[in-house]
Amino acid sequence: MSRQPVPGTTIFDGEQARKGYALNKMCYSFNEADNRAAFLRDEDAYCARYGLNAAQREAIRNRNVLSLIAAGGNAYYLAKFAGIFGLDMQDIGAQQTGLTKDQFKARLLAARGV
Amino acid sequence: MAEILGAITVSHVPSIGGAIARGLQNDPYWKPFFDGFPPVRDWLARVRPDVAVVVYNDHGLNFFLDKMPTFAVGAAPEYRNADEGWGIPVVPPFRGDPALSWHLIESLVDEEFDPVTCQEMTVDHAFTLPMALFWPDMQWPVRTVPVVVNTVQAPLPSAARCYRLGQAIGRAIASWPGRERVVVIGTGGLSHQLDGERAGFINKDFDLRFIDSLMNDPAWATKYSTAELVELAGTQGVELLNWLVARGTLPAKVRQRHVNYHIPVSNTASGLLLLEPA
Numbered sequence: 073m074s075r076q077p078v079p080g081t082t083i084f085d086g087e088q089a090r091k092g093y094a095l096n097k098m099c100y101s102f103n104e105a106d107n108r109a110a111f112l113r114d115e116d117a118y119c120a121r122y123g124l125n126a127a128q129r130e131a132i133r134n135r136n137v138l139s140l141i142a143a144g145g146n147a148y149y150l151a152k153f154a155g156i157f158g159l160d161m162q163d164i165g166a167q168q169t170g171l172t173k174d175q176f177k178a179r180l181l182a183a184r185g186v
Numbered sequence: 187m188a189e190i191l192g193a194i195t196v197s198h199v200p201s202i203g204g205a206i207a208r209g210l211q212n213d214p215y216w217k218p219f220f221d222g223f224p225p226v227r228d229w230l231a232r233v234r235p236d237v238a239v240v241v242y243n244d245h246g247l248n249f250f251l252d253k254m255p256t257f258a259v260g261a262a263p264e265y266r267n268a269d270e271g272w273g274i275p276v277v278p279p280f281r282g283d284p285a286l287s288w289h290l291i292e293s294l295v296d297e298e299f300d301p302v303t304c305q306e307m308t309v310d311h312a313f314t315l316p317m318a319l320f321w322p323d324m325q326w327p328v329r330t331v332p333v334v335v336n337t338v339q340a341p342l343p344s345a346a347r348c349y350r351l352g353q354a355i356g357r358a359i360a361s362w363p364g365r366e367r368v369v370v371i372g373t374g375g376l377s378h379q380l381d382g383e384r385a386g387f388i389n390k391d392f393d394l395r396f397i398d399s400l401m402n403d404p405a406w407a408t409k410y411s412t413a414e415l416v417e418l419a420g421t422q423g424v425e426l427l428n429w430l431v432a433r434g435t436l437p438a439k440v441r442q443r444h445v446n447y448h449i450p451v452s453n454t455a456s457g458l459l460l461l462e463p464a
Contacts, residue, residue, distance in 0.1 A: 164380065
């Protein structure tokens with residue numbers, strides 16, 4: 073159990089933190105309403121200001137959470153990005169697992185067991 | 187000397203803030219969660235703490251990844267909440283206790299824990315929502331000392347080290363010459379994973395075993411590496427490290443005053459536990 077990677081899981085470690093720094097820094101800026109508005113006004117310019125690489129820019133464009141994680145995004149910072157579009161954690165969970173939102177919520181409920 | 191009255195450990199999911207703002211406490215989805223809190227509020231009203239030491243992890247409000255401390259202690263006269271990006275309402279500011287904070291810092295460094303010290307600090311939902319659940323009128327009756335643990339960016343402090351940090355905080359509070367009555371709050375968890383194809387992972391068996399361990403065998407979880415805790419509790423379930431810090435502040439023998447466990451709140455198995463020194 074110890075050193076084996078956990079399936080479907082990317083540990084946010086130093087390697088990911090280095091890779092995702094620009095992306096996470098942009099997402100951190102979304103703490104401020106003015107910055108969220110600026111992103112929505114001109115997404116290209118906003119991403120350019122933070123120096124996103126091509127993979128990060130593409131993942132932002134596609135609002136694709138798995139690609140954002142692969143590009144170094146951290147879940148807590150990506151949540152600030154998702155918040156711009158009013159997406160909640162069940163929307164994000166559904167997208168990542170290929171389920172509908174209702175199916176994803178049913179999976180959570182099933183964890184109650186009997 | 188100051189006295190630790192008890193430790194309360196609790197989940198801190200952001201959507202709780204939305205539910206409070208919209209008054210959904212009796213909504214069928216939320217009721218099993220909110221119904222867990224009246225016994226804790228009654229206990230707080232009875233024991234009347236002066237100070238809350240709040241152990242939590244920041245999610246990118248006060249700390250960004252440019253400077254990421256493993257442990258940090260607030261030493262400010264006041265702590266403010268702020269916009270975290272997803273629109274939950276900002277709560278009123280919290281009074282600090284800089285003298286006690288500095289005593290804690292001095293005591294911890296003396297014991298070879300080396301926290302970052304923060305004379306200015308914002309506090310995020312992991313700090314504010316438990317406070318709002320315990321004191322719903324948000325007229326905070328306590329001064330506060332924030333203790334931040336990195337559960338965000340690996341390498342994380344080990345479970346064993348977090349437990350020992352709690353023990354050191356317990357000794358620091360016991361050696362404070364004031365007569366403060368202190369409650370220790372640990373927030374986060376229990377099992378959940380927000381990211382990856384494994385999103386939605388919840389492990390009820392592990393959570394219940396962990397809760398039970400805090401009562402009867404508090405060092406139980408310290409046998410696991412943080413990688414193992416990710417496997418058992420999910421990438422964000424490792425926030426249970428904050429529970430271990432809080433538990434560590436209490437003596438070996440404790441009394442369980444209250445427990446509540448509910449699946450799910452958002453994507454999270456929520457837990458609430460109130461322990462008193464026996």
